[in-house]
Amino acid sequence: MAERRAKAAAEPHFLQFNDLACEAVGGKVIFATDEWFAPAANLLKREQPVFIASAFTEFGKWMDGWETRRKRTPGHDWCIVALGVPGLIHGFDVDTSFFTGNHSPHVSIQAACLDPPPTFSLEGDRTGMAASDAQLTAVAKVTRRDLQTRVYGVGQRDWSDISPNQDVDLLALTNGGVCLGYSDAHFGHPRNMIGLGRGVNMADGWETARRLDRPKHLEEDEHGVLLVPGWEWAVFRLGHPGVIRSVELDTDHFKGTFRTPAAWRCLRADHHHVFDEARSASAPPPATPPHHPPDGGISRLRLIGRLAPTSPSSTNQEGRIQTVKLRHTEQIKFNKVKCRN
Structure with missing residues (x-):
């Protein structure tokens, strides 16, 4: 019992707060530059990620996360997440489980209150797809926010x-x-x-x-x-x-x-x-x-x-x-x- 509780106590304090970006509370990925191997919507799943060695799609290896194509143009890949519950953010949980030779070595996270909220959205399964020039132009009207994975905080x-x-x-x-x-x-x-x-x-x-x-x-x-x-x-x-x-x-x-x-x-x-x-x-x-x-x-x-x-x-x-x-x-x-x- 003591060992079990000591392990929990070692975790960051904010992990006991609420996941404001989870799909279960209405969190949604409203834009992503590229979703070739796996869609960004996976970032907001309630369940913990899994790995299935034999799972492949027509676009390559199936992964339970967000994976883009290898970058061949200037810049970086990014996505925008609309929180399901507005609130005060206390911390982020960025999980690279099962991404061993193709994980992102760096991540940048920004947050903002946008009023009015963005009106654009990318619907459906986006596996094997990337944002079009028209979509990139539309999203350029909104300050880019590189929000990724779980967002822990307290709703307001x-x-x-x-x-x-x-x-x-x-x-x-x-x-x-x-x-x-x-x-x-x-x-x-x-x-x-x-x-x-x-x-x-x-x-x-x-x-x-x-x-x-x-x-x-x-x-x-x-x-x-x-x-x-x-x-x-x-x-x-x-x-x-x-x-x-x-x-x-x-x-x-x-x-x-x-x-x-x-x-x-x-x-x-x-x-x-x-x-x-x-x-x-x-x-x-x-x-x-x-x-x-x-x-x-x-x-x-x-x-x-x-x-x-x-x-x-x-x-x-x-x-x-x-x-x-x-x-x-x-x-x-x-x-x-x-x-x-």
């Missing part, structure tokens, strides 16, 4: 159009929610839980490794809660201080590795759970089998609530929440934290 949104009486997901990455820290992310990072829509598969959620300090024989207390020491945890900052009215926990796709009984509710496998004040007062916890593995995963986490005032006078207002901590092994708790500006 304009809250002026949200009514104080309107329910909104205060934790969504599109609303500025961000993961600040976690105990373990062996199979899936906790930031996946605040992503868009339902999870695609188990990899699109938060799943920790099985705890090595669990007892050899699991026992339960009189309430059916397994007696397992410790817990895994993740801390999130809301996109805007607010008052949480309901919590949604989704264990979609986690059938043999879902989180088991919580201290205040039981979780079922592959199920969308909604907890609010009305349900807590009138509905008993859903039934769950008495025995489960002590480790597992959660697909999505939504904190539905209403905005709280952001004036200095409301800094210590009770019930006003800016950060939440999710803990689990056999217990899931939300710790209210007063807003700290």
Whole structure:
């Protein structure tokens, strides 16, 4: 356990933030000078790159990335990526996996807020293609931005159009929610839980490794809660201080590795759970089998609530929440934290 967490701690801090350029949140390559061997759209894939030794296309070796022809003219190849979520960029992850004798030795990355945004776009599979003279002329009207691979940061949104009486997901990455820290992310990072829509598969959620300090024989207390020491945890900052009215926990796709009984509710496998004040007062916890593995995963986490005032006078207002901590092994708790500006 210590070795696993030490490795995670050695990574750049910004890697726990959100991937603002990922195709899953609407990121899109809107221009590339050349995409002969492999299209630039591969840069924004949710999945990690793979290598298939026997895979070839009519244009050459198939690669799960962006690969241009060998340059025979002055200049350099570049592409423009429109972020799916506007925000503050904290770092970049440039991955050259599997490009051994044909990788780019240098990369230049620039970013800008373009208002109005570019109107041009290159649609469809661009493998074996390059930008035409007309397309190069059109893109020349916009300052060139050599944006490549993953862009990590924190989303920002304009809250002026949200009514104080309107329910909104205060934790969504599109609303500025961000993961600040976690105990373990062996199979899936906790930031996946605040992503868009339902999870695609188990990899699109938060799943920790099985705890090595669990007892050899699991026992339960009189309430059916397994007696397992410790817990895994993740801390999130809301996109805007607010008052949480309901919590949604989704264990979609986690059938043999879902989180088991919580201290205040039981979780079922592959199920969308909604907890609010009305349900807590009138509905008993859903039934769950008495025995489960002590480790597992959660697909999505939504904190539905209403905005709280952001004036200095409301800094210590009770019930006003800016950060939440999710803990689990056999217990899931939300710790209210007063807003700290």
